[in-house]
Amino acid sequence: MKPTWLITGGAGFIGSNFLRLAYQRTDGRLVILDALTYAGNLANIKDLLTQPNVEFIHGDITDSDLVEKIFQNHNITQVINFAAESHVDRSILGPKAFIKTNIEGVFTLLEAAKNAWNGNFNNRLFLHVSTDEVYGSLKPNDSPRDETAPYRPNSPYASSKAASDHLVRAWNKTYGLPTLLTNCTNNYGPWQFPEKLIPLVILNALDGKELPVYGDGLQIRDWLHVSDHCEALLLILERGKVGETYNIGGNCERTNLTIVERICDAVDGLLDKKMGSTRSLIRHVTDRPGHDRRYSLNTSKLNRELGWTSKQSLDTSIPELVRWYFENREWAGKK
Ligand SMILES: NC(=O)c1ccc[n+]([C@@H]2O[C@H](COP(=O)([O-])OP(=O)(O)OC[C@H]3O[C@@H](n4cnc5c(N)ncnc54)[C@H](O)[C@@H]3O)[C@@H](O)[C@H]2O)c1
Numbered sequence: 001m002k003p004t005w006l007i008t009g010g011a012g013f014i015g016s017n018f019l020r021l022a023y024q025r026t027d028g029r030l031v032i033l034d035a036l037t038y039a040g041n042l043a044n045i046k047d048l049l050t051q052p053n054v055e056f057i058h059g060d061i062t063d064s065d066l067v068e069k070i071f072q073n074h075n076i077t078q079v080i081n082f083a084a085e086s087h088v089d090r091s092i093l094g095p096k097a098f099i100k101t102n103i104e105g106v107f108t109l110l111e112a113a114k115n116a117w118n119g120n121f122n123n124r125l126f127l128h129v130s131t132d133e134v135y136g137s138l139k140p141n142d143s144p145r146d147e148t149a150p151y152r153p154n155s156p157y158a159s160s161k162a163a164s165d166h167l168v169r170a171w172n173k174t175y176g177l178p179t180l181l182t183n184c185t186n187n188y189g190p191w192q193f194p195e196k197l198i199p200l201v202i203l204n205a206l207d208g209k210e211l212p213v214y215g216d217g218l219q220i221r222d223w224l225h226v227s228d229h230c231e232a233l234l235l236i237l238e239r240g241k242v243g244e245t246y247n248i249g250g251n252c253e254r255t256n257l258t259i260v261e262r263i264c265d266a267v268d269g270l271l272d273k274k275m276g277s278t279r280s281l282i283r284h285v286t287d288r289p290g291h292d293r294r295y296s297l298n299t300s301k302l303n304r305e306l307g308w309t310s311k312q313s314l315d316t317s318i319p320e321l322v323r324w325y326f327e328n329r330e331w332a333g334k335k
Contacts, residue, residue: 009083071116137292189226215287217257224250225312
């Protein structure tokens with residue numbers, strides 16, 4: 001029997017990149033469930049929607065009747081859950097949607113998988129995609145967090161993801177559901193909704209608009225190309241140990257200010273700026289409340305056990321990404 005993957009949030013940033021890679025790598029069926037919130041965009045995957053083994057379902061992961069029907073009608077064998085409210089600033093302004101989608105939605109998916117698979121877990125997997133933000137903020141000299149580190153989420157977003165991770169763990173320990181959990185660092189790449197740092201700064205810089213930087217801009221994040229993240233997820237689906245958690249990261253810590261400056265330099269290069277650098281557009285604005293200073297992951301488990309390493313470098317990717325957003329400005333303006 002060929003597998004049928006349920007890819008939730010497949011019209012979002014990482015989900016759409018994953019869908020594209022999965023389409024090349026599997027001969028099974030790919031069912032996408034996406035509510036098409038402000039962050040979901042069918043234009044991200046329009047080339048795939050006409051393929052015979054791809055089906056798009058417009059719906060919400062918190063809709064238990066719908067989710068249960070999808071499991072029954074499509075004989076789902078794998079779940080890869082990307083669907084989430086994902087922007088920290090929005091979680092500060094309106095946390096309710098984060099509780100609903102990120103916690104209740106994951107509960108709904110877990111229950112539907114448990115009921116549909118009914119103890120027959122052969123060739124069944126439930127992969128939940130989560131974030132490094134669950135481990136909380138690190139000091140400059142703290143060692144990177146491994147999979148055994150305690151959870152210390154600080155934002156409503158991070159706490160809702162942390163809660164969902166705990167649900168996934170409990171459904172594995174209590175009901176034997178074959179789960180996999182991944183915690184990944186900041187992704188960059190094409191088709192990212194332009195509220196997140198990198199696409200926002202690229203598009204503003206291309207338009208000659210101000211480039212807002214929170215506080216001193218010295219918050220440190222680890223950065224990973226979305227294609228490396230998606231490769232890691234496929235590998236974990238193929239060879240990961242059921243019930244385990246894997247950290248995924250790029251071993252590439254940078255301050256936000258450094259990222260913004262690199263983007264400015266790449267934009268200057270692309271637009272052949274002779275009238276002064278785009279760096280002059282940088283504006284330091286009031287910091288986000290509770291803003292974590294640093295995230296950093298120890299990814300040696302994934303390297304050691306599954307032989308994964310990241311392939312893309314941030315420094316060479318930034319100019320390519322600037323060009324991608326430049327050439328796809330119409331896409332960026334669609335939502
Ligand atoms: N972007 C990152 O840097 C990053 C890093 C680590 C982990 N993650 C995690 O990866 C996942 C995907 O992140 P992203 O950046 O692609 O997010 P995104 O915001 O770009 O996309 C989320 C997608 O989920 C859909 N969605 C939202 N609520 C839904 C609901 N109730 N039902 C069905 N669909 C719904 C949206 O329409 C959208 O297509 C998230 O779980 C996020 O926490 C993201």
